[in-house]
Amino acid sequence: MTINMDTQSNSQSEALYDYLLRLGDSPLILGQRLCEWCGHAPALEEEIAIMNIGLDLIGQCRNWLELAAKTADNGQDADKLAFTRDAHQYRNLLIVEQPNGNFADTMARQYFYDAWHLFTLEALCNSNNRDIAEIAAKAVKEVRYHLRRSREWIIRLGDGTELSQQRMQQAIDDIWMYTGEMFEMDDIEKTLVQEGCAADQQQIKQRWLDEVAETLATATINHPDPDAYMQQGGKQGVHTEGLGFILAEMQFLQRAYPNATW
Amino acid sequence: MRQASTQQQLTADSAAKTSQQIAAELFPIEANTECKPSTGLISTDRGRTIDFHNHLPTEEALWNLLDSVPDPEVPAVSVVDLGIVRSIEYTQSEAGQDDTGQEAPGYWQISITPTYSGCPATELIENEIRGALQRSGVKNYAIQQQLSPSWTTDWITDKGREQLRKFGIAPPAGDSRKPGIAADIECPRCGSNHHKKISEFGSTACKALYQCEDCQEPFDYFKCI
Numbered sequence: 001m002t003i004n005m006d007t008q009s010n011s012q013s014e015a016l017y018d019y020l021l022r023l024g025d026s027p028l029i030l031g032q033r034l035c036e037w038c039g040h041a042p043a044l045e046e047e048i049a050i051m052n053i054g055l056d057l058i059g060q061c062r063n064w065l066e067l068a069a070k071t072a073d074n075g076q077d078a079d080k081l082a083f084t085r086d087a088h089q090y091r092n093l094l095i096v097e098q099p100n101g102n103f104a105d106t107m108a109r110q111y112f113y114d115a116w117h118l119f120t121l122e123a124l125c126n127s128n129n130r131d132i133a134e135i136a137a138k139a140v141k142e143v144r145y146h147l148r149r150s151r152e153w154i155i156r157l158g159d160g161t162e163l164s165q166q167r168m169q170q171a172i173d174d175i176w177m178y179t180g181e182m183f184e185m186d187d188i189e190k191t192l193v194q195e196g197c198a199a200d201q202q203q204i205k206q207r208w209l210d211e212v213a214e215t216l217a218t219a220t221i222n223h224p225d226p227d228a229y230m231q232q233g234g235k236q237g238v239h240t241e242g243l244g245f246i247l248a249e250m251q252f253l254q255r256a257y258p259n260a261t262w
Numbered sequence: 263m264r265q266a267s268t269q270q271q272l273t274a275d276s277a278a279k280t281s282q283q284i285a286a287e288l289f290p291i292e293a294n295t296e297c298k299p300s301t302g303l304i305s306t307d308r309g310r311t312i313d314f315h316n317h318l319p320t321e322e323a324l325w326n327l328l329d330s331v332p333d334p335e336v337p338a339v340s341v342v343d344l345g346i347v348r349s350i351e352y353t354q355s356e357a358g359q360d361d362t363g364q365e366a367p368g369y370w371q372i373s374i375t376p377t378y379s380g381c382p383a384t385e386l387i388e389n390e391i392r393g394a395l396q397r398s399g400v401k402n403y404a405i406q407q408q409l410s411p412s413w414t415t416d417w418i419t420d421k422g423r424e425q426l427r428k429f430g431i432a433p434p435a436g437d438s439r440k441p442g443i444a445a446d447i448e449c450p451r452c453g454s455n456h457h458k459k460i461s462e463f464g465s466t467a468c469k470a471l472y473q474c475e476d477c478q479e480p481f482d483y484f485k486c487i
């Protein structure tokens with residue numbers, strides 16, 4: 001009996017650890033992607049905005065990964081988790097590791113993620129895990145502004161010039177197949193939803209679809225096929241090739257000079 | 263020599279002048295203003311007059327001390343007026359040690375909260391507070407970061423809002439439950455509410471960038487969160 005109970009509580013805390021990595025890895029990788037715009041954004045104001053959003057995301061990531069490290073209690077900390085895990089140990093969504101492309105590509109990726117991110121954080125504010133609820137309550141205020149901005153860009157570029165409309169339509173179509181994964185719940189998430197500490201993606205999906213349908217209509221963008229084939233695997237550690245390149249750059253220092261501090 | 267052309271005179275003059283003199287002509291400073299630092303200009307000088315060496319400060323005195331610590335990114339406003347310092351409490355400690363490792367019957371527990379999750383100044387603010395306490399001779403204290411309740415612009419004091427305005431930043435309009443609409447935002451220079459939003463994010467994550475359509479000056483707006 002004792003052994004069974006231990007095994008159960010072990011698998012529960014492992015599930016929680018995995019879920020916290022999912023929550024932390026997506027903002028980390030997206031924040032890292034956004035930083036690639038530094039020095040290349042179309043306007044100074046946009047560059048500043050992109051860097052600020054990246055910074056928000058990295059800060060949120062740190063809160064999640066610190067909590068993950070605390071949960072695992074195995075001598076890790078947020079930095080070790082960020083800088084020493086390999087691609088297959090990363091649990092981020094595939095959408096955030098996709099390349100920046102042009103400004104429309106970046107904004108399409110950002111918009112789909114921001115909408116999902118906001119609704120997920122709003123749900124997590126009601127988590128029965130107090131630490132999760134506290135981190136979410138802080139992040140949700142920040143992400144509300146992220147969504148406001150990316151939504152405006154979808155509309156401005158979509159309902160803009162002929163060229164910007166064409167670019168935005170292409171961007172939406174290209175990134176669409178990475179959106180389905182956000183709402184796929186595996187056993188880990190299902191168990192945690194039942195326990196009352198994770199966000200129920202089934203409920204979030206409808207909100208997200210409504211939000212996206214309204215914005216795309218305003219932006220005069222054709223809605224991609226909702227039943228189209230969707231890529232998945234990021235939450236289980238099966239990634240696209242983009243992630244390896246991101247990690248190679250992000251982790252270089254800690255890989256070359258282990259435990260370096262300054 | 264007296265008939266020398268203006269051009270030549272200027273050249274001759276310039277050669278004789280020091281670069282400081284030229285600079286003084288280009289950027290005239292009011293007469294009799296010696297170059298002495300105005301109080302509060304250098305952050306480490308702030309709070310210098312508050313001295314707690316060899317005696318226990320009161321809680322109110324500590325609030326006043328921390329009110330002299332400027333926010334690193336908006337130095338016009340103190341960490342107290344921004345609502346970053348959440349509480350100061352004296353705690354009796356059984357262990358008899360504070361986080362400086364000194365023996366003490368009790369210590370000051372100071373709680374601070376980050377403004378934004380990714381605020382790069384969080385550690386710096388903690389260090390600035392630590393520095394102010396040490397310079398003033400406060401011995402027994404512990405600083406803790408608290409995430410909840412999460413920081414809101416509602417905590418910025420009236421004094422802080424006025425200082426933001428003087429610094430050229432429009433203070434948050436409305437409150438976090440009901441953020442103000444664009445018409446509630448006033449240009450910090452001319453008070454006009456005719457302006458346009460340039461970007462949802464300004465020089466830091468906590469601000470948006472606007473441009474006044476009356477005085478034409480761009481300005482930062484401290485967003486309601």
Ligand SMILES: [Zn+2]
Binds near residue numbers: 477
């Ligand atoms: Zn004005």
